[in-house]
Amino acid sequence: MKKIQIIEDDAALRRELRILLEGEGYAVVETEDYENLAAEIMKSEADLILLDINLPGINGEELLRRFRKEKQTPVIMLTSRTSETDEVLSMSYGADDYITKPYNPTILLLRIAAVFRRMNLTGNVLSWGGLSVHPAKGIISNGEKEIVLTKNEMIIFEVLYAKAGQIVSRDELMTALWDNEEYVNDNALTVNISRLRNKLAELGCDGAVETRKKQGYILWNSENM
Amino acid sequence: MEFGKYVKDRHTEIIFGAVAFAIILLLLLAFHTPPALIIMVMAVFLIFMVAAFLWDYNRKRGFYQQLKENLNDLDKKNLAAEIISEPDFYEGKILHATLYEMGKSMTEQISKAEQSVTDFKDYVEMWVHEAKLPVAALLLKNFNRGNDGMNNGMSYGDDIGNDDAESDQIKKQLMKLDAYTEQILYFTRSEVAEKDFLIKQASLAKIFGSVAARMREELQDNQFDIRVSGLDVQVMTDSKWMEFVLTQLISNSIKYGAEDRERVLEVFAEEKDQQVQLHVRDNGIGISEADLPRIFEKSFTGENGRRREKSTGMGLYIARNLCRKLGHGISAQSVQGEYTEFIITFSLNDYYRP
Structure with missing residues (x-):
C-alpha cells in the first residue's frame, strides 16, 4: 500500500x-509536529507528500527547496x-505537481495516480496480464501482435489499469480525459470505450473491460481473467 | 503671460502715473519753467516709469511662463511647483511657497491612499486564501459523503438518486462561492497600481486545459460541444490571470447559450502579423448591436444581463483590465441570435519575448 x-x-x-485518500486505498501518514516541520519532513518515509504552502512558521516552498536537496x-x-x-517557484524547487484549492477530488486522485504511475514505469512499459503497454508510444502488444491505441483510448486504459478490479465511473474517465486536454462528450466516451474493448479483444482479452450498469467500468486483473 | 493683460491688470498704477505726469506738467507750466527743461523733466519721468514697468513685467513673466510650461508638460500636475526655482519677487515667493506646500500635502495624501489600497489588496489576497480553505474542505466532505454512498451500494453514477442530486447541488453552490471569491481577488489585483503578475512563456493549450478541466461539469451539464484547434502556441502572459479571463468568457457562453440548438464552444488560435489571436466563440444568443460597445464597461449588464440570469456586470470589466495590464488586446464581435466571439491578442514582438 502506498503511503x-x-x-x-x-x-x-x-x-x-485523509478520508478521501484512505477511501482510495492509500495509507495516510499524519504529520505530528507542525512546530518543527523542517525536521519532520526530512524523516518522512512516505511514498508521496502533499504539501501546503501557507504553513505555520515556514513557507512550503522553502520547505520543499530544503527537502529536495536531500x-x-x-x-x-x-x-x-x-x-x-x-507555481513557478514550486516547480523550480522540484515539485511534481501543483494543484490549487479548492481542488476537484477526482483530479487530485488522478494526479496522485499519475505521479505513482510515472515512478512505476519500468522502461516506460506497463505490464498487464500477458500484455505489455507503452503509454508514451500508445502501443499495446501481446508479444505477437501490436495494436496502436489513440490518446483517448490510452488515457482510459491507464485510468482503468490504475484501479484494476475496482469500479471506475464515467465521471472519473471524463475527468481524466478533460484533464489531458481531450474535451470529449458523453457519446464520444462511449465510442472510445467500445473501441478500446474491441482492440483488447483483438489481442485475445475479451471481456477485460466489464460494464457495470449505472456505475461504470471495471478492468479485470489479469489473474482474474 | 501676455503683455496686454499685464498692462490691463496694472491700470490703477498707470492712471496714478498719468495723473502725476499731468500735475507735474501743469506745475512746471504754472511756474513758467523754460520749455526745454519741461521736455527734459517729462522725458526722464516717462522713461523711468516705462523702464520700471517693463522690468517688473519681465521678471514676473520669467516665473509664470516657466510655471505654465511645467503645468502643460507634466503628467502629474501637482508636482509643477517642485521643479521651478523660487522667484525673486515677493508675491511670487508667496505663491511658490503655497504651491510647494499644496503639492507636498497632495503627494502625502496620494501615497497614503495608495498605501491603503495596497493594504486592502493584501488583505483581500489573504482573505481569499483563507476563504478557500473551508470551501475546499466542504467540497471534499461532500465528495467523501457521495463516495460513502457508493461503498454502501447506494445509487451512484447516471442514476441520480436524491443523495446525488443533493450533493451535486452542494458542489455547484460551493463552486459558485469559489468563483465569487476569485472575482474579488482579481478585481483588486487589476485595480492596484503595483505590478502583481509574472509574464512568462505559456502554452494556450495548457491555459485553456486547466480552465476547461475546472469547468467541465458546468459545460457538460449544458451540453456543450468543445472544439479546439491551433492552441499549441506559446505566448507571453501570466497564465493564472489568463485562466481567470478565459473563465469569465466561458461562463458567459454558458450563461447566454441558445436554447434551440446544440451548443458549441470553439476555441482556436491564429498567428499573424507578429501576433497571436485567441478566439473564444460560442453559438449563443449573442449581444445586441447597441450593447456590444459597452460590454467591457464597469457594472454594465445590458439586455442579456437583465433578461437572463442576474449579472454583476463585473466579469468582462475585470477581464479587460487584466488584459490591459498584461498588454494584451481584448475585443468582442457578435451577431444577436447567432454568436459571440471574444478575441484576445498577444503581441509576439514584445520586448520580453524570449
Missing part, C-alpha cells in the same frame, strides 16, 4: 483529505495561492 503524507495545517481539510520523494503542492510566482 502518502499530508502536510496541511488546516485540521478540517486534513481530515477530509530526498527525491515526489511532492505535490496543494495550495490556495493562485499566483504564477508561487
